[in-house]
Amino acid sequence: MDITITPRRLRGTLEAPPSKSAAHRALICAALCREGESVLHGLSPSQDILATLGVLRALGAKIDLCGGTARVTGIISPPQGAACDCRESGSTLRFLLPVAGALGVNATFLGAGNLPQRPYSLLAGQMERHGAAFSRSSGMPFSVIGRLRPGWYELPGDVSSQYVSGLLFALPLLERGSDIALSTPLQSAGYVEMTVATLRRFGVDIEARPYGWHIPGRQRYHKREETIEADYSNAAFWLSAGALGSPVACAGLDPDSPQGDRAIVRLLRGFGATAGGDDPLSVQGGRLHACRIDASQVPDLVPILAVVAALSEGETLIENAGRLRIKECDRLAAMADCLTRLGAKVCEGPDYLRISGAPALRGGEVSGWGDHRIVMACAIAATRCEGPVTIRGAQAVEKSYPDFFTHYRNLGGKIDVL
Ligand SMILES: O=C(O)C1=C[C@@H](OP(=O)(O)O)[C@@H](O)[C@H](O)C1
Ligand SMILES: C=C(OP(=O)(O)O)C(=O)O
Numbered sequence: 306m307d308i309t310i311t312p313r314r315l316r317g318t319l320e321a322p323p324s325k326s327a328a329h330r331a332l333i334c335a336a337l338c339r340e341g342e343s344v345l346h347g348l349s350p351s352q353d354i355l356a357t358l359g360v361l362r363a364l365g366a367k368i369d370l371c372g373g374t375a376r377v378t379g380i381i382s383p384p385q386g387a388a389c390d391c392r393e394s395g396s397t398l399r400f401l402l403p404v405a406g407a408l409g410v411n412a413t414f415l416g417a418g419n420l421p422q423r424p425y426s427l428l429a430g431q432m433e434r435h436g437a438a439f440s441r442s443s444g445m446p447f448s449v450i451g452r453l454r455p456g457w458y459e460l461p462g463d464v465s466s467q468y469v470s471g472l473l474f475a476l477p478l479l480e481r482g483s484d485i486a487l488s489t490p491l492q493s494a495g496y497v498e499m500t501v502a503t504l505r506r507f508g509v510d511i512e513a514r515p516y517g518w519h520i521p522g523r524q525r526y527h528k529r530e531e532t533i534e535a536d537y538s539n540a541a542f543w544l545s546a547g548a549l550g551s552p553v554a555c556a557g558l559d560p561d562s563p564q565g566d567r568a569i570v571r572l573l574r575g576f577g578a579t580a581g582g583d584d585p586l587s588v589q590g591g592r593l594h595a596c597r598i599d600a601s602q603v604p605d606l607v608p609i610l611a612v613v614a615a616l617s618e619g620e621t622l623i624e625n626a627g628r629l630r631i632k633e634c635d636r637l638a639a640m641a642d643c644l645t646r647l648g649a650k651v652c653e654g655p656d657y658l659r660i661s662g663a664p665a666l667r668g669g670e671v672s673g674w675g676d677h678r679i680v681m682a683c684a685i686a687a688t689r690c691e692g693p694v695t696i697r698g699a700q701a702v703e704k705s706y707p708d709f710f711t712h713y714r715n716l717g718g719k720i721d722v723l
Contacts, residue, residue, distance in 0.1 A: 324536035336366035393418035399467035403475035409452035462491035495565015554585035595619030627656030668692030
């Protein structure tokens, strides 16, 4: 789908969408509970969540999704083999690969878009040391056979936190305790905190250690009923629109959420914006100024922060951002390309973006790079462009936020589908 947005400010209050990260985690925990039914409310059928639902079903869970509520009967007797289609979801692949190993399912993992190019080999290497055998060490599809053994798992912390999260879901199922040790400091740490918090709610114990985590074995997941919390990662687009002069408020966000991306409020303050009210939460702009941003813990916020930087006076540096190149697209190249096409001055380095702010952008035509966060960032940039913005491949928003353009229109945005 290609669209043209006619620039105008957005206005109004909207319900923040449910967190995709929280939904993946709750679904996996519910599927690993052997007794009874868990009920999860407030799910959105984004492509990534449909991928996790599909793989959990292939691994033997029964999941009935109706009107945003999932009734999940956990895996009792896993199948011998399973075809696990992760679509474009890195979380689905890296969370459920170790889970398939812990269940002893011979699984074939398939992926689409950029997923086959995204890394999993360090995780596969650790699984191989503990009883799993892979048909290939990179690329997709691949097959994995064998059952994981408990033991000492060692991973770097600066490739993907999803490796750690995946092992944290899987290792409690093994017959003895295991450990995960980090060989380099953990980036995206907030996501691992979310994993540990979700596991605890489902009755699974994880012990923090100076080297990483100890995971007692023979644990049982306990059934639960819960509502998926609202998402700071996608609310960030609306909060940033607020900082850029659109009076938009987001309802439903938990100020005490374990989500690392709640840092968006602090980061927008760093540009000189002010935040008001807990619920609904809104951010107001004014004259924004450049700042320096460390992207290592908040990679998903970088596309929209780059837009804010392009409209803030002075030169903003977004650094420690090398891992953005291994997401749904190369997000550093994508944002440098899109913002330049819209009239901004951007210098792309190996692991940084240096962006010179201007009072307004020109507008123009951009590719969405097949990436939901690039499309949403460009749509918010359009609120401050002088001329129309055409976005090619805007349907990519369905990966995490299928209602994004409905909400955009509800806030007064003008979108024409080409
Ligand atoms: O665990 C999660 O839910 C996620 C972890 C992050 O990935 P990395 O740990 O690879 O940075 C993030 O970019 C992704 O969108 C969601
Ligand atoms: C990188 C993302 O997700 P995943 O890694 O799960 O594909 C994202 O949602 O921005």
